[in-house]
Amino acid sequence: MLGLPGAGLRVALFATCIADTLTPDTPKAVVTVLERLGCVVEFPPGQTCCGQIMTNTGYFDAAVASVRNHVRSFAGYDHIVAPSGSCVASVRDQHVMLARRTGDARLVEQASQTAARTLDFTEFLVDVLGVTDVGAYFPHRVTYHPSCHGARFLRLGDRPTRLLQAVEGLELVPLPAADQCCGFGGTFSIKIPDVSIAMATDKARHVVETGADFVVAGENSCLMNIGGVLHRDGAAVRTVHLAEVLAHTRADAA
Amino acid sequence: MSPNSAPAQRRTPAPPPGTWLGMPAFPKAAREQLQRAEQRQNLARATTHIRGKRAERAAEVADWEELRTAAAQIKTRVARHLDTYLVQAEEAMTAAGITVHWARDAAEANRIVGEIALAKGVDEVVKIKSMVTQEIDLNEHLESIGVAAWETDLAELIVQLGHDRPSHILVPAIHRNRREVREIFAEEMGRYGTPAPPTMTDDPEELAEAARAHLRAKFLRAEMAVSGANFLIAETGTVVIVESEGNGRMCLTLPETLVSVIGIEKILPTVADLEVFLTLLPRSSTGERMNPYTSLWTGVTPGDGPQDLHVVLLDNGRTDVLADPEGRAALRCIRCSACLNICPVYERVGGHAYGSPYPGPIGAILNPQLRGVASEVDQALPYASSLCGACNDVCPVRIPFTDILVHLRHKVVEHKTEHHPTAEQAAFSAIGWVMADGRNLAKAQLASRAGGAVLGDRWLGNRVIGRLPLPIAGRWLRARDVDAPPAQTFRAWWAARTPAAPPVDGSADAATEDRA
Ligand code: SF4
Numbered sequence: 001m002l003g004l005p006g007a008g009l010r011v012a013l014f015a016t017c018i019a020d021t022l023t024p025d026t027p028k029a030v031v032t033v034l035e036r037l038g039c040v041v042e043f044p045p046g047q048t049c050c051g052q053i054m055t056n057t058g059y060f061d062a063a064v065a066s067v068r069n070h071v072r073s074f075a076g077y078d079h080i081v082a083p084s085g086s087c088v089a090s091v092r093d094q095h096v097m098l099a100r101r102t103g104d105a106r107l108v109e110q111a112s113q114t115a116a117r118t119l120d121f122t123e124f125l126v127d128v129l130g131v132t133d134v135g136a137y138f139p140h141r142v143t144y145h146p147s148c149h150g151a152r153f154l155r156l157g158d159r160p161t162r163l164l165q166a167v168e169g170l171e172l173v174p175l176p177a178a179d180q181c182c183g184f185g186g187t188f189s190i191k192i193p194d195v196s197i198a199m200a201t202d203k204a205r206h207v208v209e210t211g212a213d214f215v216v217a218g219e220n221s222c223l224m225n226i227g228g229v230l231h232r233d234g235a236a237v238r239t240v241h242l243a244e245v246l247a248h249t250r251a252d253a254a
Numbered sequence: 255m256s257p258n259s260a261p262a263q264r265r266t267p268a269p270p271p272g273t274w275l276g277m278p279a280f281p282k283a284a285r286e287q288l289q290r291a292e293q294r295q296n297l298a299r300a301t302t303h304i305r306g307k308r309a310e311r312a313a314e315v316a317d318w319e320e321l322r323t324a325a326a327q328i329k330t331r332v333a334r335h336l337d338t339y340l341v342q343a344e345e346a347m348t349a350a351g352i353t354v355h356w357a358r359d360a361a362e363a364n365r366i367v368g369e370i371a372l373a374k375g376v377d378e379v380v381k382i383k384s385m386v387t388q389e390i391d392l393n394e395h396l397e398s399i400g401v402a403a404w405e406t407d408l409a410e411l412i413v414q415l416g417h418d419r420p421s422h423i424l425v426p427a428i429h430r431n432r433r434e435v436r437e438i439f440a441e442e443m444g445r446y447g448t449p450a451p452p453t454m455t456d457d458p459e460e461l462a463e464a465a466r467a468h469l470r471a472k473f474l475r476a477e478m479a480v481s482g483a484n485f486l487i488a489e490t491g492t493v494v495i496v497e498s499e500g501n502g503r504m505c506l507t508l509p510e511t512l513v514s515v516i517g518i519e520k521i522l523p524t525v526a527d528l529e530v531f532l533t534l535l536p537r538s539s540t541g542e543r544m545n546p547y548t549s550l551w552t553g554v555t556p557g558d559g560p561q562d563l564h565v566v567l568l569d570n571g572r573t574d575v576l577a578d579p580e581g582r583a584a585l586r587c588i589r590c591s592a593c594l595n596i597c598p599v600y601e602r603v604g605g606h607a608y609g610s611p612y613p614g615p616i617g618a619i620l621n622p623q624l625r626g627v628a629s630e631v632d633q634a635l636p637y638a639s640s641l642c643g644a645c646n647d648v649c650p651v652r653i654p655f656t657d658i659l660v661h662l663r664h665k666v667v668e669h670k671t672e673h674h675p676t677a678e679q680a681a682f683s684a685i686g687w688v689m690a691d692g693r694n695l696a697k698a699q700l701a702s703r704a705g706g707a708v709l710g711d712r713w714l715g716n717r718v719i720g721r722l723p724l725p726i727a728g729r730w731l732r733a734r735d736v737d738a739p740p741a742q743t744f745r746a747w748w749a750a751r752t753p754a755a756p757p758v759d760g761s762a763d764a765a766t767e768d769r770a
Contacts, residue, residue: 015745057667058662065686066690180642185642192599
């Protein structure tokens with residue numbers, strides 16, 4: 001393992017409740033890539049959810065329980081990595097706010113510490129491990145949807161596209177109006193379904209316009225939304241999480 | 255607002271029946287607006303164009319981000335010392351010969367303006383485009399006491415003549431295209447003054463010419479004008495208005511009497527602070543380097559312009575906003591409309607769905623604070639956003655929209671659940687319980703595989719009051735498919751691949767925590 005960028009680095013995987021439950025291939029891909037780069041990945045089993053669905057719907061008290069559980073589960077890790085911009089943003093931007101409301105100074109301290117150590121998968125690869133070429137092979141034409149939380153809350157910038165451009169065989173085509181929200185927005189998608197669907201439909205149309213085989217994002221909820229429309233409309237474009245693209249190697253293709 | 259004015263006696267075009275707050279709440283209103291294909295095209299075209307221009311003009315300013323920070327800081331200081339600045343402004347205005355009035359709410363402000371008009375013996379006033387007089391519905395109050403208020407801003411004129419409501423802060427008729435404007439002018443102008451030339455086409459030049467001719471007669475006759483203000487300088491008592499068309503300049507110079515209704519948050523400490531705001535506002539608003547007309551006046555100048563100046567300082571809920579540390583940043587707003595133009599929700603539904611003259615992201619955070627969250631319309635507004643954060647990035651005064659939206663959602667939940675538990679609350683309590691512990695989640699995952707839903711009541715039993723508020727699934731599935739859940743959760747996969755794997759129901763968590 002010596003010589004690998006992540007050699008011996010202990011990383012806690014925050015799988016996120018959605019991916020754990022509905023898209024387990026994504027956290028599995030994170031494990032694959034991180035282990036390939038030499039990291040020692042651990043999955044703290046107490047973990048559940050960042051609480052954003054509760055926080056963002058206004059149920060702060062219910063969310064506080066998630067925060068308590070989260071800081072307990074991830075105490076003691078220097079690197080906490082998640083394959084979801086919105087969950088990372090929730091940990092970083094909302095946990096301290098929620099903790100403050102409880103008046104529990106210890107929880108505020110713990111939440112600030114966890115927040116400071118939590119990174120999106122792409123940030124961990126590019127900033128901590130210093131890699132963009134992770135040895136992946138994905139011989140397809142792909143377009144990238146920069147999810148709102150990744151782009152605007154975490155300021156991931158060109159990290160995801162640099163990682164994609166380093167994938168062997170991959171052709172990256174630009175997505176028109178890429179910075180526009182796909183319309184998922186958590187409970188927005190069911191509270192204001194008509195607008196959500198109008199936004200998702202426009203996003204799916206732009207995806208189809210690119211002629212890509214795959215639309216890639218760092219956020220499964222966006223992919224579920226965009227993919228839901230694509231599938232309903234019978235479009236051939238498939239969705240795939242960035243981590244799964246990066247996990248794919250020549251050996252998988254063989 | 256005008257219970258005793260029968261339609262036949264009206265002087266000005268009647269707005270649509272009903273009130274803003276009487277409209278359907280956002281989810282339903284948005285659905286109705288989405289059906290209007292032509293309006294959607296108009297909005298998409300206009301907002302795409304203007305946000306491109308804004309981005310271009312912002313990029314030209316090397317210290318744009320620092321200017322935004324400075325603007326936010328100046329406005330924050332104003333809010334913190336508002337009491338002092340307001341008294342300072344009043345003293346300076348009074349010394350300069352302006353009569354200063356204070357209005358607690360819309361009714362008081364309307365009454366004050368109406369009384370000035372009646373005292374002056376005028377039966378009509380010309381108006382400069384102003385958001386605050388839309389907020390208090392001044393025109394309808396004046397109509398009810400027999401005073402006709404004529405809008406002179408081109409887009410406001412289109413709205414007024416079209417028996418319509420404004421749908422955008424800067425371009426109130428953004429939902430209309432040229433063809434519709436031509437129809438409105440051709441049909442309505444003659445009823446209320448100089449008619450449109452019969453040969454008028456939908457060429458923008460010709461439409462503007464028709465408006466010019468229609469308005470000219472009104473300007474020349476007018477003895478009283480009503481305006482809002484963009485800024486009020488506390489140090490000097492100077493009132494500032496920025497505009498594009500020059501109609502404002504006409505109103506500010508021709509009539510004898512000028513009444514300016516000004517929200518108390520419009521204060522800037524000194525004239526020097528304008529440097530920051532006059533750089534940010536036009537670029538954020540119209541995407542221009544500088545707006546064509548900027549008017550500043552400090553009291554009465556004998557023999558030049560209006561000789562009787564009034565300022566009505568309006569609260570109308572602003573002190574309630576100020577009282578909320580989490581929400582008060584909304585008072586920084588300088589009404590540039592950049593947040594509307596960038597908003598994917600606004601772009602698709604337009605302004606009328608927001609139940610207020612303040613639509614878009616600023617409307618979603620301002621109305622529920624100005625008016626409170628008692629009405630259905632205001633309860634829905636904080637949810638009228640996907641929290642995509644595009645507004646955060648363009649706002650020239652750095653209002654943290656997404657934080658405030660989430661804060662207001664919490665306020666709405668508290669209000670709704672204050673007296674009775676709700677089904678939604680029960681669902682979120684159940685989710686909260688599941689997410690409070692990895693063992694609970696593992697059990698819920700197992701149950702959901704059996705029950706087909708993450709929170710099937712089969713397992714959660716009496717922890718849930720009824721079921722999850724359906725028709726959630728139907729709302730999703732209306733236009734979107736979902737994959738069947740996978741056979742194995744990540745948690746289960748991880749447990750199976752690692753040595754000393756704990757059971758998936760998490761009952762041996764203590765052991766796994768040792769291993770971690
Ligand atoms: S909230 Fe900000 S972006 Fe929106 S209108 Fe006000 S100043 Fe402009």
